[in-house]
Amino acid sequence: MKVVAIVGSTRNESYNLKLTKYIQEKYKERLDIEILNIRDLPHYDQDIELDPPESVTKLKRKIAKADAVLWVTPEYNYSIPGVLKNAIDWLSRVEKVMFGKPSWIMGATMGTLGTVRAQQHLRDILFCPGVGSPLLPGNEVYIGAVHEKIDGAGNLTHEPTIKFLDTVVDSFIKWFNQQQPFNNR
Numbered sequence: 001m002k003v004v005a006i007v008g009s010t011r012n013e014s015y016n017l018k019l020t021k022y023i024q025e026k027y028k029e030r031l032d033i034e035i036l037n038i039r040d041l042p043h044y045d046q047d048i049e050l051d052p053p054e055s056v057t058k059l060k061r062k063i064a065k066a067d068a069v070l071w072v073t074p075e076y077n078y079s080i081p082g083v084l085k086n087a088i089d090w091l092s093r094v095e096k097v098m099f100g101k102p103s104w105i106m107g108a109t110m111g112t113l114g115t116v117r118a119q120q121h122l123r124d125i126l127f128c129p130g131v132g133s134p135l136l137p138g139n140e141v142y143i144g145a146v147h148e149k150i151d152g153a154g155n156l157t158h159e160p161t162i163k164f165l166d167t168v169v170d171s172f173i174k175w176f177n178q179q180q181p182f183n184n185r
């Protein structure tokens with residue numbers, strides 16, 4: 001299954017990026033995960049949405065070809081980072097490539113609540129008519145104190161989180177396979 005991952009942090013040393021790379025490597029026999037770049041996207045602008053810059057077209061093309069989207073995001077000021085909202089705004093217009101595209105969400109933060117408020121917002125956004133992405137129910141991945149759970153080499157070292165991710169990946173694959181009729185619309 002081809003999955004594209006969109007990371008809500010553009011910082012080089014991002015824990016969310018490290019988490020995504022860890023998942024990409026650990027589950028590579030079961031999921032083909034490609035991490036997409038949203039750093040180069042311009043601000044969403046309705047005046048150019050019919051003829052957008054190449055970075056937007058490329059992002060949309062990759063999502064259109066993928067089977068599913070994995071969102072991995074930090075929390076910024078109780079919500080998702082602006083850079084992530086900006087990417088979704090582009091995706092919600094003209095060719096609505098998220099429509100019917102299965103999604104699942106994870107998030108990590110150095111604080112204790114592990115992006116719970118940001119993910120609540122993200123779920124609402126994915127439900128919007130322009131986005132319309134069916135979301136893996138349950139299996140909410142909130143990784144708090146992430147700086148204590150990922151080592152210098154980018155490996156997840158926190159055993160309960162490692163085990164939980166195993167169950168979430170299983171759940172996602174099972175759920176995805178049940179979505180096929182919707183997915184093939």
Ligand SMILES: Cc1cc2nc3c(=O)[nH]c(=O)nc-3n(C[C@H](O)[C@H](O)[C@H](O)COP(=O)(O)O)c2cc1C
Nearest residue numbers: 009011014015016017074075076077078109110111
């Ligand atoms: C602008 C900004 C706002 C933040 N707001 C929150 C917040 O509301 N809740 C929270 O738990 N952490 C918050 N943080 C801390 C981030 O979750 C933490 O820096 C995290 O490591 C960022 O993710 P990254 O490592 O993937 O870049 C904020 C950080 C920044 C830079």
